[in-house]
Amino acid sequence: xxxxxxxxxxxxxxxxxxxxxxxxxxVDDGEFVAIIGPSGxxxxxxxxxxxxxxxxxxxxxxxxxxxxxxxxxxxxxxxxTRIGMIFQHYxxxxxxxxxxNVLHGRLGYKNTLxxxxxxxxxxxxxxxxxxxxxxxxxxxxxxxCDQLSGGQKQRVGxxxxxxxxxxxxxxxxxxxxxxxxxxxxxxxxxxxxNTTMGITVLVNLHQVDVALRxxxxxxxxxxxxxxxxxxxxxxxxxxxxxxxxxxxxxxxxDLKERYAA
Amino acid sequence: xxPDVFFRRRRLQSLLFFAVIGALTYGxxxxxxxxxxxxxxxxxxxxxxxxxxFIPDERAWSRLxxxxxxxQETVLVSIAASTVAALFGLGLALLGANTTRPHPxxxxxxxxxxxxxxxxxxSVWALILLFSFGxxxxxxxxxxxxxxxxxxxxxxxxxxDEIGADSVEALRATGAGxxxxxxxxxxxxxxxxxxxxxxxxxxxxxxSATLVGILTGTGIGFLFDLYFKNFSYGSASLxxxxxxxxxxxxxxxxxxxxxxxx
Numbered sequence: 001x002x003x004x005x006x007x008x009x010x011x012x013x014x015x016x017x018x019x020x021x022x023x024x025x026x027v028d029d030g031e032f033v034a035i036i037g038p039s040g041x042x043x044x045x046x047x048x049x050x051x052x053x054x055x056x057x058x059x060x061x062x063x064x065x066x067x068x069x070x071x072x073x074x075x076x077x078x079x080x081t082r083i084g085m086i087f088q089h090y091x092x093x094x095x096x097x098x099x100x101n102v103l104h105g106r107l108g109y110k111n112t113l114x115x116x117x118x119x120x121x122x123x124x125x126x127x128x129x130x131x132x133x134x135x136x137x138x139x140x141x142x143x144x145c146d147q148l149s150g151g152q153k154q155r156v157g158x159x160x161x162x163x164x165x166x167x168x169x170x171x172x173x174x175x176x177x178x179x180x181x182x183x184x185x186x187x188x189x190x191x192x193x194n195t196t197m198g199i200t201v202l203v204n205l206h207q208v209d210v211a212l213r214x215x216x217x218x219x220x221x222x223x224x225x226x227x228x229x230x231x232x233x234x235x236x237x238x239x240x241x242x243x244x245x246x247x248x249x250x251x252x253x254d255l256k257e258r259y260a261a
Numbered sequence: 262x263x264p265d266v267f268f269r270r271r272r273l274q275s276l277l278f279f280a281v282i283g284a285l286t287y288g289x290x291x292x293x294x295x296x297x298x299x300x301x302x303x304x305x306x307x308x309x310x311x312x313x314x315f316i317p318d319e320r321a322w323s324r325l326x327x328x329x330x331x332x333q334e335t336v337l338v339s340i341a342a343s344t345v346a347a348l349f350g351l352g353l354a355l356l357g358a359n360t361t362r363p364h365p366x367x368x369x370x371x372x373x374x375x376x377x378x379x380x381x382x383x384s385v386w387a388l389i390l391l392f393s394f395g396x397x398x399x400x401x402x403x404x405x406x407x408x409x410x411x412x413x414x415x416x417x418x419x420x421x422d423e424i425g426a427d428s429v430e431a432l433r434a435t436g437a438g439x440x441x442x443x444x445x446x447x448x449x450x451x452x453x454x455x456x457x458x459x460x461x462x463x464x465x466x467x468x469s470a471t472l473v474g475i476l477t478g479t480g481i482g483f484l485f486d487l488y489f490k491n492f493s494y495g496s497a498s499l500x501x502x503x504x505x506x507x508x509x510x511x512x513x514x515x516x517x518x519x520x521x522x523x
Contacts, residue, residue: 051434089427115444
């Protein structure tokens with residue numbers, strides 16, 4: 001069953017710049033999809049249209065049967081609670097402790113007063129602790145986030161998304177600022193979340209090798225258009241070349257040979 | 262371009278720069294007919310006169326309790342004006358910053374308002390407010406309040422956009438409401454900067470309060486004005502000394518606070 005249906009989605013910036021140009025695809029419940037493409041291709045814009053951090057110019061997005069483009073106010077907030085998001089720069093409040101940042105994931109469920117005062121129930125706190133334990137962060141629970149390494153910060157970001165109890169995770173370049181070791185931990189974590197918890201994962205990547213290794217489906221985007229949509233196995237060198245354009249072509253072809261085998 | 266040409270051009274640029282500065286200085290001196298030599302020659306004489314007249318005498322020291330009392334008043338007014346202004350400034354900054362403004366149209370008016378309040382000097386505010394409040398503590402309070410309000414708004418708009426933007430995006434993505442985003446992410450992220458700027462403004466305002474007091478006839482500035490006009494230079498200089506000591510003490514205190522919170 002399709003969890004997410006995107007139909008001729010178009011996003012214009014300032015009337016002229018076309019960031020997304022009639023993008024259409026659908027994602028089934030439980031899929032692990034990697035969106036690849038060069039910088040500025042529209043990958044981040046696409047993810048932010050899905051949870052409506054930015055408004056859509058044209059087309060339709062349906063999530064779990066509900067139309068997204070027209071959502072406002074409380075309905076939009078409810079929509080966002082069902083989708084967790086993970087960022088390249090983690091986007092944590094660095095001065096707060098790990099557990100406080102994780103509990104931020106619950107704010108979408110709060111009324112105005114509870115939200116302003118940051119009132120969390122005991123059950124929510126226990127859940128935050130449990131999620132931190134599964135991600136191997138129990139030691140860091142009360143540390144300030146600015147004392148953590150990049151990989152740990154990203155795991156806090158994942159924990160914050162998980163306590164939302166989302167149906168889907170949007171990951172915007174989750175490993176672009178990490179060293180290879182931490183990057184592997186994060187990608188393995190995302191795969192575990194996908195397989196054991198059944199949460200659909202949509203991840204923007206610009207590392208083709210990582211996408212090929214983890215995703216069961218690849219969507220290639222170039223200049224706001226979907227230029228490939230299918231299994232990593234059938235992705236040919238020519239198609240990678242097409243996704244990334246001429247500049248990066250040679251390098252990526254090498255990667256493909258090394259990792260796809 | 263070969264390197265020797267590059268470096269020759271560089272040298273020429275710096276030479277030209279200093280030539281322009283030199284010409285500007287000389288031009289200014291010629292136009293204002295300021296005699297540098299005479300000015301510098303007058304310094305020792307002025308110094309000797311100052312030392313002879315401005316050393317606090319016995320009468321000055323007997324006035325110390327009164328001076329300290331007025332100083333305390335001035336310090337407290339500065340703290341009150343700065344703190345209240347910081348709260349209002351934070352509020353306006355939230356309306357004006359790109360990341361937290363409730364509506365894009367609010368940004369320009371908020372920044373404009375901050376600019377007006379900040380760019381009118383504290384002494385001008387004091388003179389303007391003299392008409393509304395007369396020679397009372399309110400005049401001084403509001404003069405300091407307005408300047409601080411404009412300044413805090415301006416710097417906090419920048420702080421919020423600089424360090425708040427990322428976490429605001431993350432909290433919006435979780436479905437958090439506006440109030441929760443402000444109180445759970447923007448305020449905790451920006452609070453140390455706010456406190457640091459507040460401390461800075463308290464120091465600045467104690468200094469300004471001296472001038473404002475001369476204009477409005479209140480606080481430590483009033484005492485300075487009074488003694489000075491009565492030719493009690495010793496007492497006037499004791500006022501200055503006491504103020505300097507107070508500002509240095511507060512500076513040291515706020516530096517240690519800054520070290521712990523930042």
